Amino acid sequence: MTSTVSAPGPVALVGSRSDPPGRRSTGTRPARTWLPYALLLPAVILELSVHVVPMVVGVWMSLRGLTQFHIRDWTGAPFVGLDNYRTTLDVDTTTGRELLHSFGVTAAFTVLAVGLSWALGLFAAVLLQRPFRGRGVLRTLFLTPYALPVYAAVITWTFMLQRDTGLVNHVLVDDLGLFEDRPFWLIGSNSFVAVLVVAVWRTWPFAFLCLMAGLQNIPDDLYEAAYLDGAGFWRRLSSVTLPMLSPVNQVLILVLFLWTFNDFNTPYLLFGGSAPSAADLISVHIYQSSFITWDFGAGSAMSVALLLFLLVVTVAYLLVVNRWRRRA
Amino acid sequence: MLKRLLTAVAAVVLLAPLLSACGSDEPAAAPKTLTYWASNQGASLEADKQILQPELDKFERQTGIKVTVEVVPWSDLLNRLLAAATSGTGPDVVNIGNTWSASLQATGAFIQFDDATLATVGGKDRFVPAALASAGAANKPPTAVPLYSLAYALYYNKQMFADAGIASPPTTWEQLVEAGKKLTNGQRWGLAIEGANISENAHHAFHFSQQYGGEWFDAAGKPTFDTPQNVAAVKRYLDLMAVDKIANPSNAEYAQNQSVSDFANGKVGMLLWQAVGSSLKAQNMAADAYGVAPLPFLQSAPAGGKRVNSMVAGINIAVFKHTKNRDAALQFVKFMTSDEEQVALNRTYGSLPSVRTVASNEAFQAPEQKVLAEVLGSTAAPLPQVAQESQFETLVGTAMKELFAQVASGGQVTEDDVRKKLSDAQSQMRG
Numbered sequence: 001m002t003s004t005v006s007a008p009g010p011v012a013l014v015g016s017r018s019d020p021p022g023r024r025s026t027g028t029r030p031a032r033t034w035l036p037y038a039l040l041l042p043a044v045i046l047e048l049s050v051h052v053v054p055m056v057v058g059v060w061m062s063l064r065g066l067t068q069f070h071i072r073d074w075t076g077a078p079f080v081g082l083d084n085y086r087t088t089l090d091v092d093t094t095t096g097r098e099l100l101h102s103f104g105v106t107a108a109f110t111v112l113a114v115g116l117s118w119a120l121g122l123f124a125a126v127l128l129q130r131p132f133r134g135r136g137v138l139r140t141l142f143l144t145p146y147a148l149p150v151y152a153a154v155i156t157w158t159f160m161l162q163r164d165t166g167l168v169n170h171v172l173v174d175d176l177g178l179f180e181d182r183p184f185w186l187i188g189s190n191s192f193v194a195v196l197v198v199a200v201w202r203t204w205p206f207a208f209l210c211l212m213a214g215l216q217n218i219p220d221d222l223y224e225a226a227y228l229d230g231a232g233f234w235r236r237l238s239s240v241t242l243p244m245l246s247p248v249n250q251v252l253i254l255v256l257f258l259w260t261f262n263d264f265n266t267p268y269l270l271f272g273g274s275a276p277s278a279a280d281l282i283s284v285h286i287y288q289s290s291f292i293t294w295d296f297g298a299g300s301a302m303s304v305a306l307l308l309f310l311l312v313v314t315v316a317y318l319l320v321v322n323r324w325r326r327r328a
Numbered sequence: 329m330l331k332r333l334l335t336a337v338a339a340v341v342l343l344a345p346l347l348s349a350c351g352s353d354e355p356a357a358a359p360k361t362l363t364y365w366a367s368n369q370g371a372s373l374e375a376d377k378q379i380l381q382p383e384l385d386k387f388e389r390q391t392g393i394k395v396t397v398e399v400v401p402w403s404d405l406l407n408r409l410l411a412a413a414t415s416g417t418g419p420d421v422v423n424i425g426n427t428w429s430a431s432l433q434a435t436g437a438f439i440q441f442d443d444a445t446l447a448t449v450g451g452k453d454r455f456v457p458a459a460l461a462s463a464g465a466a467n468k469p470p471t472a473v474p475l476y477s478l479a480y481a482l483y484y485n486k487q488m489f490a491d492a493g494i495a496s497p498p499t500t501w502e503q504l505v506e507a508g509k510k511l512t513n514g515q516r517w518g519l520a521i522e523g524a525n526i527s528e529n530a531h532h533a534f535h536f537s538q539q540y541g542g543e544w545f546d547a548a549g550k551p552t553f554d555t556p557q558n559v560a561a562v563k564r565y566l567d568l569m570a571v572d573k574i575a576n577p578s579n580a581e582y583a584q585n586q587s588v589s590d591f592a593n594g595k596v597g598m599l600l601w602q603a604v605g606s607s608l609k610a611q612n613m614a615a616d617a618y619g620v621a622p623l624p625f626l627q628s629a630p631a632g633g634k635r636v637n638s639m640v641a642g643i644n645i646a647v648f649k650h651t652k653n654r655d656a657a658l659q660f661v662k663f664m665t666s667d668e669e670q671v672a673l674n675r676t677y678g679s680l681p682s683v684r685t686v687a688s689n690e691a692f693q694a695p696e697q698k699v700l701a702e703v704l705g706s707t708a709a710p711l712p713q714v715a716q717e718s719q720f721e722t723l724v725g726t727a728m729k730e731l732f733a734q735v736a737s738g739g740q741v742t743e744d745d746v747r748k749k750l751s752d753a754q755s756q757m758r759g
Binding site: 068069071072073074093094095098162163164181182184186187188189272273274276277288291293294 | 403407410413414416431432434435436437524526576578580581583649715718719722723725726729730732733734736737738752755756757
């Protein structure tokens with residue numbers, strides 16, 4: 001929406017600048033040139049104050065030794081140059097090593113969570129493509145995790161994952177007898193599985209929703225033609241459904257990747273302020289490094305590094321996908 | 329053309345309030361209103377509000393100053409205080425955990441209680457010295473004044489002790505282990521441990537370390553986490569679960585006071601906690617069902633070991649420098665530390681008064697309060713009053729949480745494991 005409104009602006013400006021002054025710019029011109037900007041102003045102000053200014057302040061903070069001694073007058077925090085980056089990104093120090101570990105955990109978590117959410121979403125969307133009795137009920141049911149407030153949902157999971165009194169262990173150990181000893185889910189190495197399951201449970205309905213919408217746009221003729229050519233289910237999926245879904249997938253995977261990589265609510269609510277090492281996702285790690293240890297400079301340095309990483313990945317992804325699509 | 333101009337004017341007019349709303353300060357509010365952030369002392373946030381409101385109404389009747397209270401849960405309080413300190417807006421008067429005093433003092437966001445300021449709330453001598461010593465670094469004016477005082481004690485289930493043939497509460501850790509083993513059977517456990525609660529872990533690390541002759545910070549304020557004494561202290565606490573097996577491994581994931589519930593429900597025979605009587609009452613455990621004793625000591629103290637079995641725990645009350653009503657805020661502090669309020673509030677919460685004048689009041693003669701007073705008066709020591717104290721609690725408490733997780737998953741924890749965790753924690757101390 002922003003681009004459609006602003007488009008006439010620069011064009012008109014360029015036009016009037018290249019013309020001799022006073023000649024063609026009649027009375028109506030100026031009004032037309034600045035009105036779009038005036039209408040854009042609220043959006044620009046909000047965008048600046050909500051996104052751009054905090055980001056710039058974050059970069060500024062990452063160059064300062066901002067600890068508890070300076071938070072009251074934080075503009076007076078001493079300039080330390082790249083020291084915060086040196087300490088937090090140097091893998092020979094404990095801080096750097098832990099950040100790298102957290103990064104690795106987050107990368108594995110993101111790949112698995114996005115992959116599983118996407119696969120589950122596609123599976124359910126394809127199954128529900130044809131109308132049948134109860135389809136509406138199933139669709140609603142599948143979307144429930146996405147509609148639930150994240151706090152209520154994840155706190156319920158923490159109760160379910162308790163070792164002695166949780167529903168998960170009751171089913172796995174008491175009913176199914178899969179484990180001899182009751183496993184821990186919220187501490188120790190299983191916590192990775194716990195946070196992965198909760199994250200997939202929360203995000204797959206979004207993938208399902210997008211893919212379902214994408215499937216609606218595939219003309220039935222294609223399936224009919226494929227069917228006449230003798231294509232089975234898998235052939236139709238790989239030769240018709242997936243290629244036709246690729247524009248949806250392109251955006252969906254990117255959005256899921258960014259959301260999952262940055263997800264703060266799920267691990268924070270599941271584990272409280274301190275995540276177990278096996279599930280030490282990067283957003284909570286940064287929170288701990290800045291808020292709990294009161295070292296906001298180091299925390300900002302980590303955030304800026306994370307921002308750069310996500311930017312690089314996003315740009316590379318878009319370049320690769322666009323080139324691939326042009327070739328296709 | 330005119331139409332367009334009108335649209336543009338309309339747009340600007342519509343925007344103007346939005347723009348000016350960003351920059352303008354609120355006009356100075358009527359000077360007779362204070363905002364107060366109270367910490368969670370009772371069974372719930374709502375219960376606290378109901379306990380405090382009549383007292384605040386009384387203050388308003390006496391002085392005409394209206395106090396708006398918000399009870400902030402412990403998990404949010406420190407972050408909220410930091411945010412208020414950073415932005416320079418927020419409440420006028422706040423409760424702080426007394427162990428954060430020196431850390432918060434370093435921010436410079438609170439007014440200092442120098443002798444002149446202390447005089448306006450009743451004078452230095454009015455307060456219990458140990459409690460006032462936990463209100464900031466040693467050589468600086470306090471950053472707050474004490475409000476409620478607490479100490480750790482050993483709570484034990486009388487019936488379970490009698491059933492197991494244990495005549496008296498343990499006075500040494502060796503006796504505690506022995507009693508714990510007698511209490512532990514398939515259904516019940518000897519001791520409850522809040523293993524994933526970072527603050528609880530750090531507090532136990534403190535008094536165990538004192539008993540082993542250790543310190544978490546040296547005289548210059550530098551962290552000394554991985555000394556042999558501290559390693560031994562942390563290992564002693566972990567071994568209650570790992571080696572002595574008197575605590576349920578499930579306790580390793582406890583962080584929401586589940587150990588208090590387990591004790592109240594008779595699932596466990598012993599609990600190490602601060603003034604937990606009012607919570608036990610809220611969970612329907614009768615006051616005569618449990619006994620209270622000081623925390624044990626080591627049977628034979630190693631060289632340099634101190635007779636310390638609790639931190640000086642408590643809640644302080646502080647005033648933000650950014651308050652527009654400094655006088656009213658100090659009046660409120662004076663009110664909250666007055667004899668009458670000290671008796672009323674501490675009686676309700678089961679804590680001890682922070683002022684000397686009411687110590688002998690009949691409200692504080694119950695067995696629990698007498699034990700707490702004895703501990704506070706003789707064998708409690710303040711946590712290190714250094715600016716990095718809150719980092720110590722977080723880093724060491726988290727390291728212990730991970731070690732408990734390792735124990736609970738069946739892994740062995742050696743001295744080297746403990747030392748490595750503690751030196752990793754220490755290397756993350758900055759600033």
